[in-house]
Amino acid sequence: MALYYVAHRLFAAHDRALGAYLAHHLARRFGPEAVFLPFCDTDEENLNHPRKGRRLFELDSERLARIDAMVAILHGPSLDDGVCMEIGYAAGRGVPILAVTTDFQVYGPTADTALRLPFPDPLLQHVVDRVISVPQLGPPGGDGDRFERFLAQNLHAITRAATEVVDALAGGFTPAPAMLPPSVDDQPLAYLEPSPYGDDSGTTRVSDVLRARGFATHHAARFVNAAADPTLTAIQDWTALAHANLAVVDIRGPETPPGAALVIGACAATGRPVYAPDPGSWWTFAHGREPNYRNLMIQYGLTSTFSDLDELAKRLEA
Incomplete structure (x- = not known):
């Protein structure tokens, strides 16, 4: 069975909820045992350990060392450094990486550049295999006041992104070559x-x-x-x-x-x-x-x- 790692910012409830929503979609398609969701699957809320932060790092690293693909949620100009570290870990192993964003901004090196990238560092663009971007709201309409309708438009975009992730993983990926240890014969x-x-x-x-x-x-x-x-x-x-x-x-x-x-x-x-x-x-x-x-x-x-x-x-x- 393939194992999919959901990398996401996890320091606030709305970020954890977004990660759980995506993991739920993956679990419905591939089975709960095929998905690892940090914080949830390390039981961070209840974990008791004298060096809890170190233990959480070890638990996440254990999964990172044997995953088959990563789904990384990235949004906003200030990207979560823990998620980016996890992406680097997966890329170093040659693991396929799907980046998911609902950010409506794109980025470029100068004000007049024709280059537009989904993230503010082109190294991310290089190491991920595919970017699933849903930058626009869902269609207007529906019942309720304007805030309920606006919420529904945002949830529509999130659902669409999750559906595209599931479809992409179901289609399969070819792993990239993993980084090899450096040669000891040349100048370091x-x-x-x-x-x-x-x-x-x-x-x-x-x-x-x-x-x-x-x-x-x-x-x-x-x-x-x-x-x-x-x-x-x-x-x-x-x-x-x-x-x-x-x-x-x-x-x-x-x-x-x-x-x-x-x-x-x-x-x-x-x-x-x-x-x-x-x-x-x-x-x-x-x-x-x-x-x-x-x-x-x-x-x-x-x-x-x-x-x-x-x-x-x-x-x-x-």
């Missing part, structure tokens, strides 16, 4: 994922540390040159990651940037070390969990963080 390669939000000087200093220790480096470049085609650069970045021995990613920001989260997931799936500067963000607290400085899929997917370049050098030598 370090993949560097800078922040898409600005200053790249920190990545340059990290590169100097790595080069001093014999590494060649690849700087992810899909956000560097707006004149270049970022979809082609994304392919180059992913190819470089597939040959890298380790990765250093910038996870700073309100949430881990999508590309950094993808890299963390792919490295976790293939046993590559991945390091990140301490994000310096506020900590999060949830019932029964230990405090987390990032989404638990990010925090525990990382090999370690570092506070400065000297600490990174020590991590590399450990």
Whole structure:
């Protein structure tokens, strides 16, 4: 029996309800045992463990290591970093990925570009096998006040998206090649994922540390040159990651940037070390969990963080 993993934002009731709605549609077609829904199937609400966040990461990773396809719900310009990490994990294993969105916005690198992408990072566009997009409301009409009618229009769009997901999975997929472990015969390669939000000087200093220790480096470049085609650069970045021995990613920001989260997931799936500067963000607290400085899929997917370049050098030598 095939196993399908539903990746979704899960920190509020409406997000969990959307994930459950999609999982319900999948279960009706393929059977309940064919679907894994995080939070629900880890019984997060009632799970009692001294390191609950770590245990949840382990439970989700156990499923990610043996799924046959992933359905990832992505919406809005600030994509959930845990979902993006899970997508990277699946992509690293060569698992087919369906991305589902009802977002009415599309994205491009400049105001006057002809390029329009469904997500604000072209690396996502590259690693997913298919994007199921239902950006418009359902047909108007029906009974009730205007709010009931508006709700029905939104539910129609969600139902249509779920139906298209079921049909796509029923049609079958061809898995992509999984990432292989990097060669130990060549000069080691370090993949560097800078922040898409600005200053790249920190990545340059990290590169100097790595080069001093014999590494060649690849700087992810899909956000560097707006004149270049970022979809082609994304392919180059992913190819470089597939040959890298380790990765250093910038996870700073309100949430881990999508590309950094993808890299963390792919490295976790293939046993590559991945390091990140301490994000310096506020900590999060949830019932029964230990405090987390990032989404638990990010925090525990990382090999370690570092506070400065000297600490990174020590991590590399450990």
